[in-house]
Amino acid sequence: MCKGLATLPATCLKSAKDIKHKLSILLQKQDSQEAAQKQNTQKNEATAKRVPTAAEVEKWKxxxxxxxxxxxxxxxxxxxxRSEFSQENMDFWVACEDFKNTSTCKLAKKAKLIYxxxxxxxxxxxxxxxAVAREETRQMVETGSLSCFDEAQKKIYLLMEKDSYRRFLKSKLIQDLSQGPNSATRKNLNSDCHSTDIWKGLAGGA
Incomplete structure (x- = not known):
């Protein structure tokens, strides 16, 4: 018959408490990360409710x-x-920009979360x-300095510029937006489910 926790060795009880403590920390980190992602998403959605003008799009080109x-x-x-399943690159870049405005007392904790x-x-x-950049970033994060993500951020920026940006310029989305938010453009978008979904996001679901 079970006699309860009192019969367990002290080491077992300590291990159980340690596990509970670690789980609590992990859950707090997850909540913090999810909150940051949600905030970035909401900011993007709020900004994107204004459909860009053709002049703005030409500037992006x-x-x-x-x-x-x-x-x-x-x-x-x-x-x-997001349509290419590589949104994490922009999210990371934004997180690095935000990190640069972090107060000194929170640097170490925030650096570990981003890492x-x-x-x-x-x-x-x-x-x-x-692998080299990843390891260098890991070592820099341990120092907790304000510049610990600088090199990694530059590499991801260049990756987006040399790779994703080129496809972005050739995408139907940018071609349609170049024409402006007129009825003809909407008709073209309606014939492309992928572009239509993005347009709805840009127009706030209109």
Whole structure:
């Protein structure tokens, strides 16, 4: 007959408490990461409710810098990345930008959260970094410095610029947006389910 926890060795009870404590920390980290992702998504959706003008789109075609310097440009590009299942690249870049404004007392904790979310092997939203860059970033995160993600952020920026941005320029989405939000464009979008879904997102579901 079971006599309860009192009969268990003290080491077993300590191990159980340690496991409970670790689970609690993991759940807190997950909640924090999910809250940050939700905030970024809401910001993108709010910005994207304003459909860009043809002039704005033409500016984006000039260089990737113009896309990244525009809130709505970032939102539209994020929609495109989502369609390619590579949104984590923009999310990581945004997280790094936000990290640069972090107060000193929170640097170490926030650095670890970003690393665990985007950089670590098998991270929930793992970005495409080579092994050397990943290891260098891990070592930098341990220092908790404000510049610990600088190199990794640059690599992901270049990846988006050299790879995703080129496909973005050739996409039906950018071609349609170049014509402006007129009825003809909407008709073209309706013939393309993929573009229509993105347009609905940009127009706030209109």
């Amino acid at each position: 000039e260089s990737f810098v113009h896309v990244m310097n525009s809130e709505i440009g970032q939102a539209v590009f994020t929609h495109f990345l 665990q979310q985007y950089v670590a092997v098998d991270a929930p939203n793992e970005v495409n970094l080579d």
